[in-house]
Amino acid sequence: MTIQKSVLAIFQQLEDSLVKLTDDQYCKKIDTLSGATIGQHVRHVVEMFVCLQDGYTTGIVNYEKRKRDITIETSKEIATNLMQHINTSLFTYNKELILEAGFGENSFELNQLPTNYFREIAYNLEHAIHHMAIIKIGINEVADIKLPDGYGIASSTIKYRKQVELVLS
Numbered sequence: 001m002t003i004q005k006s007v008l009a010i011f012q013q014l015e016d017s018l019v020k021l022t023d024d025q026y027c028k029k030i031d032t033l034s035g036a037t038i039g040q041h042v043r044h045v046v047e048m049f050v051c052l053q054d055g056y057t058t059g060i061v062n063y064e065k066r067k068r069d070i071t072i073e074t075s076k077e078i079a080t081n082l083m084q085h086i087n088t089s090l091f092t093y094n095k096e097l098i099l100e101a102g103f104g105e106n107s108f109e110l111n112q113l114p115t116n117y118f119r120e121i122a123y124n125l126e127h128a129i130h131h132m133a134i135i136k137i138g139i140n141e142v143a144d145i146k147l148p149d150g151y152g153i154a155s156s157t158i159k160y161r162k163q164v165e166l167v168l169s
Contacts (some may be wrong), residue, residue: 003121004090006155007049010128011083013151017139018042018076025142026076038138039073045128046072046079049086052120055097060112061120062100094118129154 018026026039033041047066055061072079099115102108133152139145150158 003118003125007090007121007125007128008087010125010132011087013148014042014045014128014132014135015080015083017135017145017147017151018080020145021076021139021143023076025139027074028142030138030141032141033134033138036138037073038135038142039076039079041131041135041138042076042079043069043073045124045131046082046086048124048127050082052117052124053086053089055120056092056095056117059096060098060100061115062110064101090121092117126154 021038026042027037029035029037044066047069048063051063051066052061072082094117097115097117097120099113099120100110101113102110129152136147136152139147
């Protein structure tokens, strides 16, 4: 499976879970998530991919310059529409990029690191799965929704668990 198809599969899981939430559940501040909402975590995931798409065009990816668009975190429809747009734009050729980031909270100095489009898709995929694990906690707090067994779990962990099950059986 290509990395792009893996992103499509993860986004499909995320979209399927969002459809089952009410708007209030999507926007509810959850104590277990330090007062964050499911929508805020979805926005974060989506905006990372938007930054990558913007960076593909300019040649420089800077995740710190995310827009932090409140409409994504308050509207499931806007979030899912953006995910679908990202899905259609993922299938392009790999190319060299520059990752621009300031790694110190007290410094405005920007570091520029060489990277490439496929490497950044991989980073965003793993990052999305991590946030889906957090989203799963939030969903379990606000709704009684059955999520797929692999929701918010890295593919490497799923493979490892299957190997352990084979050994133990």
